[in-house]
Amino acid sequence: MFGKKALRLLLLLMLSLALSPVHSFAAAWADVVYDAEVPVKTRENVASAIDTTADLLGKYKIVLPKDIKVVVTADLESYIQAYMFYSNVTRLQAEEYCKNTGGVSLRAKPVVIVRGTPLFMNSREEVYRTVPHEIFHQVQFQYGRVGTAVAWLTEGTPEMFRFIAQEAAGYGKVEDYLHRTENIIRKAPGLPDAREFIDYKRFQALRNQQGYPVYEMSVLMTARLIQDNGFENVIFFYQLLHNGSAPDKAFITAFRVPMSWFLTDMNAYFETLRNGK
Incomplete structure (x- = not known):
């Protein structure tokens, strides 16, 4: 009261x-x-x-x-x-x-x-x-559905959208924003396994309790999805959730790859990024 x-x-x-x-x-x-x-x-x-x-x-x-x-x-x-x-x-x-x-x-x-x-x-x-x-x-x-949130997409996609909005308004290029994000990943003391980013509570714990750059990693993961599939497919993913699809099924329908495979591939990408290759 x-x-x-x-x-x-x-x-x-x-x-x-x-x-x-x-x-x-x-x-x-x-x-x-x-x-x-x-x-x-x-x-x-x-x-x-x-x-x-x-x-x-x-x-x-x-x-x-x-x-x-x-x-x-x-x-x-x-x-x-x-x-x-x-x-x-x-x-x-x-x-x-x-x-x-x-x-x-x-x-x-x-x-x-x-x-x-x-x-x-x-x-x-x-x-x-x-x-x-x-x-x-x-x-x-x-567009989505309560209980079906994928943490890294929930946080990564709005950031990608605002990068696109900033570029449209003449405040920089998406590519430059992503390069800055990559530099944060390179300088981080350590990185978690991207496969832990699905559950929101675990996602927040990795950030708040252990200080991992989970938001920056999520942005780069989302950027990879958009680069390979287009931004429209992200919207399609949320439409599938809204229509009752489970997240894993919606992901493979929208992006043509199992989410577990995609996240494993992103782990390899982050390792390469941190090794300076």
């Missing part, structure tokens, strides 16, 4: 959002709501990122079953309050989650919450690091 103080803060949040202007963009599926204190420049930068994301979703023929509400907050405090409200969690839970994140896409409802920072006002590229990534998580959630 919320205390009186927390309840008042939530009511103030709801009021500020209600009083904030809602902008309509080229993306008909995006209902963008700004905290009242979000600067005009930040709003313009967010609008640009959503427009580019909309263009890419159109390019890949992605039609979202549900419209997305994108909530752009002004600072950490309003980010915490928005996360409490839309996720129905306690203040302590929200603080713990929000302190290390710049955005979140909710699995249970079509809502993306973005944490506004001064960088969002001063650097449009910084907005492109967050908005396309979190929106693509909504694609995964809406």
